Amino acid sequence: MPGSATSGLSFQPSLIFEQGSPNRHGASLAPDDLPEVDAKSAFGKMAREVPPMLPEVSEPEAVRHYVRLSQQNFAIDTGMYPLGSCTMKYNPKVNEWAARLAGFTDLHPYMPDELVQGALELMWGLERGLAEVCGMDRVSLHPAAGAQGELAGLMMIRAYHQAQGRDPKKVLIPDTAHGTNPASCALNGLQAVAFPVGEDGIVTTEALAPFVDDDVAAIMATNPNTVGLFETHMPAIAELIHSKGGLVYGDGANLNALMGKARPGDLGIDVMQFNLHKTFTTPHGGGGPGCGPVGYKALLDPYAPVPVVEQQDGRFVLDYSSRPASVGRLRSFQGNFGMMVRAYAYLREMGAEGLQRATELAVLNANYLRIRLGELWHVPYDAICMHEVVISDRHLKQTGVTTMDVAKRLMDFGFHPPTVYFPLVVKGAMLIEPTETESLQTLDEFVDAMKAISDEAIAEPDFVKSAPKSTRLRRLDETRAARKPVLRWTAPETPREPSSASGETAETRP
Ligand SMILES: *Cc1c(COP(=O)(O)O)cnc(C)c1O
Numbered sequence: 314m315p316g317s318a319t320s321g322l323s324f325q326p327s328l329i330f331e332q333g334s335p336n337r338h339g340a341s342l343a344p345d346d347l348p349e350v351d352a353k354s355a356f357g358k359m360a361r362e363v364p365p366m367l368p369e370v371s372e373p374e375a376v377r378h379y380v381r382l383s384q385q386n387f388a389i390d391t392g393m394y395p396l397g398s399c400t401m402k403y404n405p406k407v408n409e410w411a412a413r414l415a416g417f418t419d420l421h422p423y424m425p426d427e428l429v430q431g432a433l434e435l436m437w438g439l440e441r442g443l444a445e446v447c448g449m450d451r452v453s454l455h456p457a458a459g460a461q462g463e464l465a466g467l468m469m470i471r472a473y474h475q476a477q478g479r480d481p482k483k484v485l486i487p488d489t490a491h492g493t494n495p496a497s498c499a500l501n502g503l504q505a506v507a508f509p510v511g512e513d514g515i516v517t518t519e520a521l522a523p524f525v526d527d528d529v530a531a532i533m534a535t536n537p538n539t540v541g542l543f544e545t546h547m548p549a550i551a552e553l554i555h556s557k558g559g560l561v562y563g564d565g566a567n568l569n570a571l572m573g574k575a576r577p578g579d580l581g582i583d584v585m586q587f588n589l590h591k592t593f594t595t596p597h598g599g600g601g602p603g604c605g606p607v608g609y610k611a612l613l614d615p616y617a618p619v620p621v622v623e624q625q626d627g628r629f630v631l632d633y634s635s636r637p638a639s640v641g642r643l644r645s646f647q648g649n650f651g652m653m654v655r656a657y658a659y660l661r662e663m664g665a666e667g668l669q670r671a672t673e674l675a676v677l678n679a680n681y682l683r684i685r686l687g688e689l690w691h692v693p694y695d696a697i698c699m700h701e702v703v704i705s706d707r708h709l710k711q712t713g714v715t716t717m718d719v720a721k722r723l724m725d726f727g728f729h730p731p732t733v734y735f736p737l738v739v740k741g742a743m744l745i746e747p748t749e750t751e752s753l754q755t756l757d758e759f760v761d762a763m764k765a766i767s768d769e770a771i772a773e774p775d776f777v778k779s780a781p782k783s784t785r786l787r788r789l790d791e792t793r794a795a796r797k798p799v800l801r802w803t804a805p806e807t808p809r810e811p812s813s814a815s816g817e818t819a820e821t822r823p
Pocket of ligand 1: 398399458459460461491493535539564566567588603605
């Protein structure tokens with residue numbers, strides 16, 4: 314019962330992080346008959362002076378420790394995760410199977426092209442598939458994140474201008490944009506210039522025109538944008554920018570709302586990134602590996618990152634040399650290959666119709682939530698949305714309960730909170746992205762939870778303000794957690810005393 318989950322966790326031995334006791338062990342290997350080695354003479358300065366003092370644990374203790382830690386995390390495999398703009402959708406397990414096939418995992422990145430034809434063919438096929446989905450001529454699979462895709466795209470734009478003897482410095486960015494957009498400009502020596510979106514949440518040529526001059530290198534447009542709305546004026550915006558010699562960068566992180574319906578390349582966009590870890594079902598969150606391929610029109614091909622997979626006489630090769638003006642190499646080897654396998658498997662499973670259907674359901678689910686939540690919550694942009702919807706905490710103003718409290722309380726109901734306080738243009742924003750993978754039943758449960766929290770906020774605001782009640786840890790110092798994360802186990806100062814031999818036998822027995 315979520316509403317009554319106030320029990321708190323009393324002392325339980327299994328919740329202690331520190332485990333084990335000296336001389337306890339979990340492996341049962343035959344005794345070795347190898348000669349003793351003098352560490353000093355074998356390893357010189359590398360030899361340890363003090364033993365590492367790692368925890369010594371039995372096998373069940375090790376298993377329980379890691380399983381318990383995994384259970385303390387929220388995951389898409391345990392519940393709805395409507396974190397707007399992040400597209401936390403279900404990742405079909407068959408894609409994991411494909412990525413783990415030994416023929417892929419056992420490859421070494423330095424193997425010669427002729428021994429890795431299958432992998433190169435997969436990269437080629439993925440490039441063709443993604444190019445088709447977004448209406449671009451080519452796609453570089455290198456970048457390891459959406460943000461690195463942005464960086465790559467802007468580097469190509471800069472190289473394009475410089476090749477024409479120009480070096481315009483401004484990049485126009487609407488004030489609803491994701492924070493990585495201005496950051497990518499700064500990393501590239503470009504100047505991010507914010508401009509306001511219109512009343513209805515989208516970019517208009519009227520609002521944009523005063524900012525467009527000869528010093529504009531590009532506009533960065535997110536479509537659908539981060540308030541979940543489709544940019545209906547995209548072709549006119551692109552025409553305006555192109556008329557001054559600028560290029561159009563498309564932030565394609567929200568492709569989950571476009572696949573099979575509209576192609577950025579057809580809307581005037583010259584270069585864009587994909588987020589395979591959002592739309593194309595690689596598990597993400599918690600800083601796991603990413604893959605942010607960049608799609609581009611032919612005019613940017615001379616500047617594409619190298620190497621590029623090319624087809625020559627029916628064979629696939631990694632081409633390093635035929636683009637002397639390339640922006641160069643963006644990362645080691647060929648990018649996060651396992652994610653390419655997952656994305657390729659997903660594209661092949663879904664086919665054109667499947668992708669289209671996923672888009673339709675993602676948009677339908679978001680609009681269902683817009684209508685149902687709108688019965689109680691404030692919906693700032695009351696128009697048909699795409700794959701995500703923004704609501705705010707406005708109706709709770711009198712109660713003192715805020716978006717942060719609502720987010721914390723949602724965890725007691727078994728839901729991951731939505732994105733909070735973003736987009737910045739909406740006060741007390743919650744950006745909710747249900748994705749196509751949630752059922753009507755789950756969406757209704759989410760609406761019920763949001764209604765229950767609203768009722769609680771009005772009846773008993775302090776209760777909501779002290780949520781969560783049922784999680785392993787309660788309200789955390791989020792700033793310290795982000796700025797000073799403790800990610801490493803550190804050994805105790807003094808070595809532990811070994812226990813007696815009899816104690817050891819008792820403890821190692823499962
Ligand atoms: C997620 C996201 C990005 C950044 O992608 P990363 O892979 O996290 O670097 C950029 N723009 C938008 C709109 C996003 O949602």
